[in-house]
Amino acid sequence: MLKGLIGRKLGMTHIYDENGRMVPVTVVELGPCHVVQVRTPEKDGYYAAQIGYEPMKTQRVNKPMRGVFQKAELDKPLRHLKEFEIVDGQAASGQEVRAEHVFSEGETVKVTGVSKGKGFAGVVRRYGFAGGPMTHGSMTHRRPLSSGATGPQRVFKGKRSPGRMGGDQVTTRNLTIVKILADTNRVLIKGAVPGGRGSIVYVQKQ
Template sequence: MKFILGTKLGMTQVFRDDGTVVPVTRVAAGPCVVTQVKNAGKNGVNAVQIGFGTQKLFRVPKAQQGHLKGLATVRFMRDFRTLGEEHGLKHGDTFTVRVFAPGEKVQVVGTSKGKGFQGVVKRHGFHGHPASHGHKDQQRMPGSIGATTPQRVFKGKRMAGHMGDARVTVKNLEVVGVKPEENELLIKGAVPGARGGLLLISTQEGTITVEQTAEEKGQTEKVISDQVIGDQTGAGHEAALGKEEKKESAVEEKEKSNE
């Protein structure tokens, strides 16, 4: 199973080698970091929690800061259920869009656009009433909602109400292109939600190739911190030497003036 988090950028079109035009959705996906690995024995479910995006520290709750201890503060965190514990991922592992390849079929989950309160024509596609032959101001009304005998409205009756702003899943979408340098996926067709909305992209087949393990990340951060400390120490030493030289020159000038 492969999965990743991303945000919708918009739609465009690409040309295949045979000249056909394919409408695609641009998705900014990854890099993602593993924030927690859950198992059925301890958490009641086998799942991998991954984080995506960046967030300022003061916007992250204290409890979440503790949960992300040792990791960068992320904006989104979502769980992906796994069939077992053989996924090979560990806390702190990082991966990018390179886990996907063109031609794969993916499942995309997102939140649809909110439409507010809508009538039955827009919400359910009712045909409406005739505009003539005795119908007055009834073109978009639902009509009868039940008979006299039960004296109630059955559950599930299609009526006016809130439309959109719901979790929507679209399956079997083709990955047309992968851009690792730009962290982008090109997915054929439309995906749920507005631009900037969070998307959960997954496939049931394949395994995730980790770009950087937690151990490698720790070693890299240690090398960088040592370099920064060394640079700061060197700069401080040079500044101290400069101050001593200025002090000595000032003393010499004062002695010359006294003579």
């Protein structure tokens, strides 16, 4: 079966385990996804499946992609597409894949998403710089100060400076699937996953 699925982060809550301990969990709507194309070693050199998630209007898709969805015999085009490796068994175009087909409770996964954007930030917030004295006449409270030595007469690449913070692709590993709610296509993952509420995430086996 596939190595992962596409889903949408719905938010965080908590549940209680059999010992009465509170467990923080992230609720992810995982699928249902549909196989759009299958990559084979004979044609593509590797074995994988391109899956799609979330139906959309046909008129929003260009003609080449419309043909791809028609070939897979799907009723509607799918908004989000991603390839996942096929690790066990086979996949066929048009096949529906749900969370319970790929994952099991207690399984360890990694989740990839786009972190929350935090806008333009200074070095104290962005990199944890200590900053300068707040009193005694100091005029350098939160400035980055020196950008380097005068010898090279340039700023080296990678210099930590103020700039846009967040909005990066982030992968969180070693997360555990606590519960799979098959009737609502939702999974409860222990801990936090990248992104804000409503953002797209990719859940994969480790």
